[in-house]
Amino acid sequence: MLHVDLDLVRKYNVPGPRYTSYPPATLFSENVNFGSLREKIRENAASDRDLSLYFHLPFCQTLCWYCGCNTVITTDQSVSDKYIDYLAKEMSLLQRDLNPNRKVAQLHFGGGTPTFLNAKELRRVGALIHERFNFADDIEAGVEIDPRRLTNDQVVALREIGFNRASIGVQDNNPIVQKAVHRIQPFAQTKMAIDWLRNAGFSSINIDLIYGLPHQTPESFEKTLDEVLCLKPNRFAVFSYAHVPWIKPAQRILEDRILPTPETKLAILKLTIERLTSEGYVYIGMDHFAREDDELAIAQREKTLQRNFQGYSTRGNTDIFAFGMSSISQVDDIYWQNQKELSGYYDAIDAGELPLVKGYILTPEDKLRRTTIMRLMCDLSLDFSAMSKMLGIDFKEHFCAELESMDELEADGLIVKTAEGLIVTDLGRLLIRNIAMRFDAYMPKQTERRFSKTI
Numbered sequence: 001m002l003h004v005d006l007d008l009v010r011k012y013n014v015p016g017p018r019y020t021s022y023p024p025a026t027l028f029s030e031n032v033n034f035g036s037l038r039e040k041i042r043e044n045a046a047s048d049r050d051l052s053l054y055f056h057l058p059f060c061q062t063l064c065w066y067c068g069c070n071t072v073i074t075t076d077q078s079v080s081d082k083y084i085d086y087l088a089k090e091m092s093l094l095q096r097d098l099n100p101n102r103k104v105a106q107l108h109f110g111g112g113t114p115t116f117l118n119a120k121e122l123r124r125v126g127a128l129i130h131e132r133f134n135f136a137d138d139i140e141a142g143v144e145i146d147p148r149r150l151t152n153d154q155v156v157a158l159r160e161i162g163f164n165r166a167s168i169g170v171q172d173n174n175p176i177v178q179k180a181v182h183r184i185q186p187f188a189q190t191k192m193a194i195d196w197l198r199n200a201g202f203s204s205i206n207i208d209l210i211y212g213l214p215h216q217t218p219e220s221f222e223k224t225l226d227e228v229l230c231l232k233p234n235r236f237a238v239f240s241y242a243h244v245p246w247i248k249p250a251q252r253i254l255e256d257r258i259l260p261t262p263e264t265k266l267a268i269l270k271l272t273i274e275r276l277t278s279e280g281y282v283y284i285g286m287d288h289f290a291r292e293d294d295e296l297a298i299a300q301r302e303k304t305l306q307r308n309f310q311g312y313s314t315r316g317n318t319d320i321f322a323f324g325m326s327s328i329s330q331v332d333d334i335y336w337q338n339q340k341e342l343s344g345y346y347d348a349i350d351a352g353e354l355p356l357v358k359g360y361i362l363t364p365e366d367k368l369r370r371t372t373i374m375r376l377m378c379d380l381s382l383d384f385s386a387m388s389k390m391l392g393i394d395f396k397e398h399f400c401a402e403l404e405s406m407d408e409l410e411a412d413g414l415i416v417k418t419a420e421g422l423i424v425t426d427l428g429r430l431l432i433r434n435i436a437m438r439f440d441a442y443m444p445k446q447t448e449r450r451f452s453k454t455i
């Protein structure tokens with residue numbers, strides 16, 4: 001079992017990025033040179049690297065008040081067909097240049113609520129993707145599931161189009177918490193969703209929980225943990241509620257409810273980590289837990305784990321092409337984000353344009369730092385000579401100032417430094433963002449309000 005030292009957690013609980021990209025998406029700019037960006041997208045098309053495809057399906061029937069996602073709230077089911085038409089057009093715009101032999105190694109449907117689409121609509125999206133892309137035999141295909149809107153027909157459709165992993169939004173089972181956040185989801189609904197998914201042949205189930213929601217206490221959250229542990233998911237993602245009302249104004253509603261104090265929130269975090277690790281889940285880092293025999297845990301042991309916009313992944317060396325409003329793509333040394341509003345997204349595609357709104361072209365220095373941060377977050381260690389070889393630099397010399405700045409982290413027991421490298425301790429896993437931030441060249445320039453706290 002992993003023991004959590006709350007004094008140190010308090011000390012390091014400062015705002016910081018989650019590093020699903022480096023630099024973080026807050027640095028993507030509307031002033032990027034879109035000509036160069038498009039040129040680089042075209043250049044990448046000739047590559048034979050595997051593909052990772054992400055589809056953002058933004059519709060939800062109701063808004064959960066804690067939500068931080070890019071959503072469109074509607075009960076009008078007819079919006080789906082139009083959206084799928086535009087996904088098809090967007091795929092065609094990109095795909096006309098893509099090397100047709102490239103294999104899709106990873107597929108992800110996120111949202112919003114992907115299962116806002118009914119079974120017929122899901123099959124239609126699946127067919128449009130299959131017509132255009134070749135899937136690898138061992139594809140990792142994951143879909144985010146909201147049990148409140150799920151039918152067995154949808155599960156069967158998702159399996160037919162190739163999905164084999166599901167991530168189930170639970171957050172908290174306590175009816176009082178659920179009422180306060182405007183998301184009523186009886187436990188029986190969650191259980192039924194998981195039964196359907198397993199019966200259909202989904203090989204991996206992840207459960208998402210959130211701590212820091214109104215009315216939560218360690219005791220109430222432990223009950224949720226007891227219940228969801230009975231469902232034996234392969235993985236857990238346990239997120240700290242990110243209160244960012246300056247970005248998501250609806251979150252202000254929660255300020256009238258009783259949000260847990262920072263102390264209560266930390267107590268829930270400690271309880272969760274200690275409980276899940278004592279139940280045989282490995283703490284991968286950054287809110288993620290996986291069973292010891294899960295491929296995430298194995299990849300971490302074998303140092304082949306990767307991190308991208310979907311979180312931790314076992315599929316490395318892929319180019320990520322993302323479709324749909326607000327989605328973010330990553331190939332080579334560029335990132336780009338699609339239009340964040342539905343109207344802007346449709347207008348760009350109607351004009352025959354990729355719906356780009358923001359982007360970022362990495363400098364050579366950014367690339368060194370990106371690799372360093374990603375290896376640190378995935379491997380929980382850095383081997384200086386291996387990093388020197390990988391990056392073509394003298395790692396210790398190049399990052400001399402950063403490494404020196406880590407003495408305090410070492411004194412506090414987050415890392416162990418040796419002449420050969422550094423190792424993240426068990427405590428450091430919990431504060432991995434704080435360690436990664438030492439390699440972030442942009443950290444001092446960013447305002448505190450742009451990120452949620454690390455815990």
Ligand code: SF4
Binds near residue numbers: 064071169
């Ligand atoms: S279902 Fe998910 S995406 Fe939709 S509002 Fe709720 S939390 Fe946000």
